Amino acid sequence: MSNQHTAKHTPLYRLVYVSQISYLALFDPQLFKKITFSALKNNLKRNLTGVLCFSDGYFMQYIEGSEQDLTNLKNTLLQDKRHHSFQLCDFSLIEERLFPNHPRGFVVIDKRHQMSDSLLSEFVPLNPKLLDLDRKMELIELIKKHELMEDEFNLSWWDLIGLRIRLAFQLFSSSVSQNQLSFIFEICLFILACVALVMMALYF
Numbered sequence: 001m002s003n004q005h006t007a008k009h010t011p012l013y014r015l016v017y018v019s020q021i022s023y024l025a026l027f028d029p030q031l032f033k034k035i036t037f038s039a040l041k042n043n044l045k046r047n048l049t050g051v052l053c054f055s056d057g058y059f060m061q062y063i064e065g066s067e068q069d070l071t072n073l074k075n076t077l078l079q080d081k082r083h084h085s086f087q088l089c090d091f092s093l094i095e096e097r098l099f100p101n102h103p104r105g106f107v108v109i110d111k112r113h114q115m116s117d118s119l120l121s122e123f124v125p126l127n128p129k130l131l132d133l134d135r136k137m138e139l140i141e142l143i144k145k146h147e148l149m150e151d152e153f154n155l156s157w158w159d160l161i162g163l164r165i166r167l168a169f170q171l172f173s174s175s176v177s178q179n180q181l182s183f184i185f186e187i188c189l190f191i192l193a194c195v196a197l198v199m200m201a202l203y204f
């Protein structure tokens with residue numbers, strides 16, 4: 001039996017998950033390049049197709065292929081420290097591929113998409129953790145309809161800086177308590193007051 005024939009009859013599955021970018025990954029300037037590179041290389045080899053979305057620190061991936069390849073990918077993803085809070089949303093049998101020609105599409109969902117389609121703009125700003133599976137699939141279908149997939153994540157230098165500052169602040173404030181925050185604030189005020197006193201003493 002030829003490979004092509006076998007591939008035709010291998011049952012197709014889809015994997016949908018959401019996750020959040022990790023603190024570690026935020027400070028890797030090559031992060032998106034590295035993910036793009038290994039995803040393209042490996043998915044082509046395994047005949048996995050789909051789309052990986054990124055929005056404001058969240059990843060959402062829709063990917064289709066054989067059950068074994070998807071299970072292997074899921075296990076790899078679970079160990080990847082560049083994201084966390086991995087939430088499996090669906091792993092089920094499908095009839096046919098949604099993205100037959102895309103070993104990997106990447107898309108950044110942000111305010112750029114607000115104007116392109118009224119249905120699409122309902123998803124911006126995007127927090128995929130708040131969408132149920134049907135809504136996630138609606139978004140995936142819209143991405144396909146508007147062909148928003150690109151060969152790499154298209155984030156400007158400015159977007160990246162803003163994202164890093166915002167997420168670093170969110171992660172910092174979620175890891176320290178209210179008391180610790182006010183303690184840090186008081187220490188900063190104290191240091192400022194000391195600097196002001198020293199400057200006054202030097203000036204007069």
Ligand SMILES: Cc1cc2nc3c(=O)[nH]c(=O)nc-3n(C[C@H](O)[C@H](O)[C@H](O)COP(=O)(O)O)c2cc1C
Nearest residue numbers: 035038039042043052059061073076077080082083
């Ligand atoms: C959000 C996210 C999505 C990823 N998607 C894929 C993917 O679709 N295919 C893939 O092979 N690796 C993907 N990776 C990378 C894998 O976790 C892993 O690093 C990679 O498969 C290792 O393969 P390599 O050693 O050949 O680079 C993804 C990583 C992250 C953080």
